[in-house]
Amino acid sequence: MARSRFDQELDRLKDNVLVLGTEVQKNITRGASALVNRDVELANELIKADEWVNQQQVQLNMDVMKLMATQQPVARDMRFVASLMGIVAELERIHDYVKDTGMVTNQIHGYPIPRELMIHFPEIAGKSADMLKMALDAFRNNDLEQAQNTPDKDAEVEALYFASYRLFVTYTAEHIGQIDAINRLEWSLHSLARIADRTINICEWAIYIMTGEMVEIPARHRPPLVADK
Amino acid sequence: MIANNKSTPTNNGRYAIEAKNVNIYYGDFRAVKEVNLQFEPRAITALIGPSGCGKSTVLRAFNRMNDLVPISWMEGEIMFQGKNIYDADVDPVRVRRQIGMVFQKPNPFPKSIYDNVLWGAKINGFKGNADELVEQSLRQAALWDEVKDKLQDSGLALSGGQQQRLCIARTIAVKPEIILMDEPASALDPISTLRIEELIQDLKRNYTILIVTHNMQQAARASDFTAFLNMDEDRAGYLVEYGETDQIFTNPQDELTEQYITGRFG
Numbered sequence: 001m002a003r004s005r006f007d008q009e010l011d012r013l014k015d016n017v018l019v020l021g022t023e024v025q026k027n028i029t030r031g032a033s034a035l036v037n038r039d040v041e042l043a044n045e046l047i048k049a050d051e052w053v054n055q056q057q058v059q060l061n062m063d064v065m066k067l068m069a070t071q072q073p074v075a076r077d078m079r080f081v082a083s084l085m086g087i088v089a090e091l092e093r094i095h096d097y098v099k100d101t102g103m104v105t106n107q108i109h110g111y112p113i114p115r116e117l118m119i120h121f122p123e124i125a126g127k128s129a130d131m132l133k134m135a136l137d138a139f140r141n142n143d144l145e146q147a148q149n150t151p152d153k154d155a156e157v158e159a160l161y162f163a164s165y166r167l168f169v170t171y172t173a174e175h176i177g178q179i180d181a182i183n184r185l186e187w188s189l190h191s192l193a194r195i196a197d198r199t200i201n202i203c204e205w206a207i208y209i210m211t212g213e214m215v216e217i218p219a220r221h222r223p224p225l226v227a228d229k
Numbered sequence: 230m231i232a233n234n235k236s237t238p239t240n241n242g243r244y245a246i247e248a249k250n251v252n253i254y255y256g257d258f259r260a261v262k263e264v265n266l267q268f269e270p271r272a273i274t275a276l277i278g279p280s281g282c283g284k285s286t287v288l289r290a291f292n293r294m295n296d297l298v299p300i301s302w303m304e305g306e307i308m309f310q311g312k313n314i315y316d317a318d319v320d321p322v323r324v325r326r327q328i329g330m331v332f333q334k335p336n337p338f339p340k341s342i343y344d345n346v347l348w349g350a351k352i353n354g355f356k357g358n359a360d361e362l363v364e365q366s367l368r369q370a371a372l373w374d375e376v377k378d379k380l381q382d383s384g385l386a387l388s389g390g391q392q393q394r395l396c397i398a399r400t401i402a403v404k405p406e407i408i409l410m411d412e413p414a415s416a417l418d419p420i421s422t423l424r425i426e427e428l429i430q431d432l433k434r435n436y437t438i439l440i441v442t443h444n445m446q447q448a449a450r451a452s453d454f455t456a457f458l459n460m461d462e463d464r465a466g467y468l469v470e471y472g473e474t475d476q477i478f479t480n481p482q483d484e485l486t487e488q489y490i491t492g493r494f495g
Contacts, residue, residue: 003492072446074478077491212480 031101032125043105050099097191128195147206161193245270245437251305262465275452283466292328329400335392337384370398390421
């Protein structure tokens, strides 16, 4: 092979992205778990983990730029390295959402919010994490079909988000005195659901690597207003 | 297959020059096989491909330079201004005036800078204002400011990059329609190379430019269209893919092109 060192470096960077992706994926469900179980220790662990994720992004971006400067990748190689930066940016943002759940866990600690309000949180996180795994697998295996099909799973996340949102609206109306804490929790709900949208962007990057086409897969719709009178 | 958003009409119809079913032979050996290529006017087209794929041979076919190789012969047509330049009634000298060539190694004559520029124009019976033509040609070749005070110095006293721009000025002075360039920067240092590339960009306002290059970054930087040629098992060159340079270097359609431009060929 004429460019074996270059190919080795591309493989190494791909591995690094996948390692990062696996960590981020794991922390999505942990974030929901911290919230639901009011686990402050786990929340702080996730907040701390975000520093590592940020460092990984900086390192990968530097590695990619070095590769661009020294190897002048073109065609699929160029699409691949450009997409690495795109995918890592999405992973970093996803982990910001995880970090947010950790911070909200700390903020609402001690507030009497019923567990039922978060009944869908673990499932939303689980489905979002599953979507992320599917997207990363599609990227790992150059599986175009999976990259194209994974965004469909967002509908399940969206349905749960909508169901949760209704709960929040109803509960808020009845517990107006807790509105600040409820509002912060609703941000976390939103964050967990946004993970699926960010995952769709990862699918778009994977499709770009494989086809050269930049596609825009529409993100989730906002729920209609439910309680205004 | 041909992208056309950069084309402008010319007296040759849609294309500046066109190769139709071109086969080129050296004796019994077929060096170029069934090449069909249409070149956009006032654009830069790069011909790339591995050594021996026939890209220089194809380039030379466009101004009948292969005629000078006794064992070389050709099938097919090169259409220019509505006529096949290989028709019996076409004067090859006139063809070479309208379709000029710049070679790999700068080849100024052992004469003054002034006479170098004027050389081809004089041979072609130029009767106008010589000073004006020299200045205009040297300005177009981005050399005027460097040589305006020493026009009577020998062309050979210039640096390699300046010599190549002098050769470009000499080519421009005969007012061609098309300029063929066979690796025009491969003998130059990186800075001189970039100056030539800048110059080529400026020249496309007035000329159609075909450039053979081994340097893929150069093709990517300096051309609007790229044609990739490869060699088949009989060592005959053939066209693999042609398209806009942006597309060829971001998303080539042929796997062979992908392998070649990413350096994984063979």
